[in-house]
Amino acid sequence: MTLLMDAAGLQAFLVRDFGQVAEDFTVEQADLAGVTLRLRVAARHLRPGGTVSGPAMFGLADVAMYLAILSRIGPVALAVTTNCAMDFMRKPRAGVDLLAQARVLKLGRSLAVGDVLLFSEGLAEPVARAGLTYAIPPQSTPAH
Amino acid sequence: MTLLMDAAGLQAFLVRDFGQVAEDFTVEQADLAGVTLRLRVAARHLRPGGTVSGPAMFGLADVAMYLAILSRIGPVALAVTTNCAMDFMRKPRAGVDLLAQARVLKLGRSLAVGDVLLFSEGLAEPVARAGLTYAIPPQSTPAH
Amino acid sequence: MTLLMDAAGLQAFLVRDFGQVAEDFTVEQADLAGVTLRLRVAARHLRPGGTVSGPAMFGLADVAMYLAILSRIGPVALAVTTNCAMDFMRKPRAGVDLLAQARVLKLGRSLAVGDVLLFSEGLAEPVARAGLTYAIPPQSTPAH
Amino acid sequence: MTLLMDAAGLQAFLVRDFGQVAEDFTVEQADLAGVTLRLRVAARHLRPGGTVSGPAMFGLADVAMYLAILSRIGPVALAVTTNCAMDFMRKPRAGVDLLAQARVLKLGRSLAVGDVLLFSEGLAEPVARAGLTYAIPPQSTPAH
Numbered sequence: 001m002t003l004l005m006d007a008a009g010l011q012a013f014l015v016r017d018f019g020q021v022a023e024d025f026t027v028e029q030a031d032l033a034g035v036t037l038r039l040r041v042a043a044r045h046l047r048p049g050g051t052v053s054g055p056a057m058f059g060l061a062d063v064a065m066y067l068a069i070l071s072r073i074g075p076v077a078l079a080v081t082t083n084c085a086m087d088f089m090r091k092p093r094a095g096v097d098l099l100a101q102a103r104v105l106k107l108g109r110s111l112a113v114g115d116v117l118l119f120s121e122g123l124a125e126p127v128a129r130a131g132l133t134y135a136i137p138p139q140s141t142p143a144h
Numbered sequence: 145m146t147l148l149m150d151a152a153g154l155q156a157f158l159v160r161d162f163g164q165v166a167e168d169f170t171v172e173q174a175d176l177a178g179v180t181l182r183l184r185v186a187a188r189h190l191r192p193g194g195t196v197s198g199p200a201m202f203g204l205a206d207v208a209m210y211l212a213i214l215s216r217i218g219p220v221a222l223a224v225t226t227n228c229a230m231d232f233m234r235k236p237r238a239g240v241d242l243l244a245q246a247r248v249l250k251l252g253r254s255l256a257v258g259d260v261l262l263f264s265e266g267l268a269e270p271v272a273r274a275g276l277t278y279a280i281p282p283q284s285t286p287a288h
Numbered sequence: 289m290t291l292l293m294d295a296a297g298l299q300a301f302l303v304r305d306f307g308q309v310a311e312d313f314t315v316e317q318a319d320l321a322g323v324t325l326r327l328r329v330a331a332r333h334l335r336p337g338g339t340v341s342g343p344a345m346f347g348l349a350d351v352a353m354y355l356a357i358l359s360r361i362g363p364v365a366l367a368v369t370t371n372c373a374m375d376f377m378r379k380p381r382a383g384v385d386l387l388a389q390a391r392v393l394k395l396g397r398s399l400a401v402g403d404v405l406l407f408s409e410g411l412a413e414p415v416a417r418a419g420l421t422y423a424i425p426p427q428s429t430p431a432h
Numbered sequence: 433m434t435l436l437m438d439a440a441g442l443q444a445f446l447v448r449d450f451g452q453v454a455e456d457f458t459v460e461q462a463d464l465a466g467v468t469l470r471l472r473v474a475a476r477h478l479r480p481g482g483t484v485s486g487p488a489m490f491g492l493a494d495v496a497m498y499l500a501i502l503s504r505i506g507p508v509a510l511a512v513t514t515n516c517a518m519d520f521m522r523k524p525r526a527g528v529d530l531l532a533q534a535r536v537l538k539l540g541r542s543l544a545v546g547d548v549l550l551f552s553e554g555l556a557e558p559v560a561r562a563g564l565t566y567a568i569p570p571q572s573t574p575a576h
Contacts, residue, residue, distance in 0.1 A: 054206050059199035085229040085373050085517030087545050089538040106521040113519050229373030229517050231401045233394040250377040257375050342494050347487035373517040
């Protein structure tokens with residue numbers, strides 16, 4: 001198992017292929033254990049009450065796992081999310097970023113599976129967890 | 145089983161308690177069979193490529209189920225999503241709205257469970273499905 | 289969309305390829321809307337307390353969806369379950385069979401997705417629901 | 433966070449409250465990191481083809497998480513599984529036991545959430561993963 005894209009490579013991929021969404025995310029770390037991705041929480045990620053919204057948490061988990069897969073197979077895949085099972089366990093802390101830790105559990109020819117833990121920065125207990133599956137097409141070109 | 149809030153009541157609830165998010169959604173129908181909710185697709189819901197993004201689909205499913213529960217228990221709950229399992233089956237059609245059909249399968253004292261089908265308007269086959277669980281606190285006041 | 293195997297064909301498939309497990313199940317109905325499968329509840333399906341166990345409910349949902357897929361593609365697939373998200377909503381009623389209603393929501397080249405509702409016979413409210421995904425290999429031969 | 437039941441205590445609980453099912457399982461380890469549970473694979477756990485069946489894997493994950501929760505709250509709960517999302521990633525190896533590693537991610541007043549990895553003994557890559565939720569009743573007495 002080798003790493004085909006590091007944190008800088010993944011960040012560059014985000015900027016190039018994810019356009020304006022890229023500014024939401026910072027790749028904190030990428031190694032064989034997985035990818036850590038930061039959601040730079042802004043007003044548009046909040047729901048009434050001031051905590052990070054469900055869709056923003058879903059998006060963070062999804063992008064984190066997507067990057068974890070790309071770190072293994074390179075920026076050649078048109079992988080698409082086919083399944084996401086998510087548990088929302090605690091209300092995110094207001095006023096701090098969210099961090100996602102994604103790990104790849106299976107990287108098959110046609111399916112990749114992994115899971116993600118989401119943390120409010122500075123807190124030890126996860127706010128959410130997700131299991132995600134991606135379909136990897138036989139031949140593929142860049143993009144999400 | 146009675147309906148405590150109809151489509152107009154749910155729409156008014158959205159406007160009052162969900163602020164700017166409310167303009168994304170139109171409650172098309174609400175009866176004992178469930179709630180149909182429209183996502184008025186705009187540029188902010190799209191991902192690179194022009195189809196509706198995963199977070200926007202998640203948000204639509206989540207709000208549709210939330211409203212389906214409120215239609216049964218009234219605007220008194222601070223229900224929170226605890227689990228969502230979602231299958232993404234087809235790419236949403238570009239240029240049309242998404243419609244969610246949510247039904248409540250269980251309405252217990254502390255947990256509500258339901259499922260949602262998402263359709264691109266005008267197409268017969270669903271683009272996604274979701275099963276969702278909400279925790280209903282013992283005593284509750286309005287809001288999400 | 290046509291039906292390649294009817295209830296009798298599916299039952300014969302079970303007997304031939306699922307051996308002793310087949311006696312647990314009766315295919316009640318199979319049409320384009322889906323498959324209804326009966327779990328003939330016996331002592332081995334019960335947990336302490338006398339209601340149907342979680343593994344038995346999981347098995348019923350899994351076989352029901354598997355048969356619903358086969359009814360569409362014929363007994364030629366070595367489809368394998370890749371994901372199951374299940375909500376357990378009510379305790380099954382003691383002393384009655386369980387019925388599963390499975391429907392196929394997507395039948396793609398490599399993935400099939402569907403959902404299942406489980407009922408205690410004679411009761412209107414479902415005891416559980418499941419969403420399942422199956423991988424369908426490119427070329428395939430009979431068996432599970 | 434303290435441990436109220438250790439491996440020996442959990443095993444005794446299984447024997448007392450799970451009757452004949454208890455002989456399927458051996459509690460290998462129980463500490464603050466979680467519980468490792470062995471499924472002593474026998475003919476009744478196999479499906480046609482000789483690998484461990486889906487229901488047997490589901491049962492292993494479910495019991496492992498149940499014991500991980502009990503190790504924290506003691507044998508006083510009538511906790512019930514409300515949700516399980518499971519990814520089946522690899523075919524279990526024939527002829528060896530399955531090991532489940534369960535960890536508790538949230539232990540709330542009314543809900544407990546955790547996840548489980550399943551391994552074929554001797555292999556490094558997991559065969560399956562599961563996320564599970566349990567409802568914990570306000571006042572409770574022993575049993576599953």
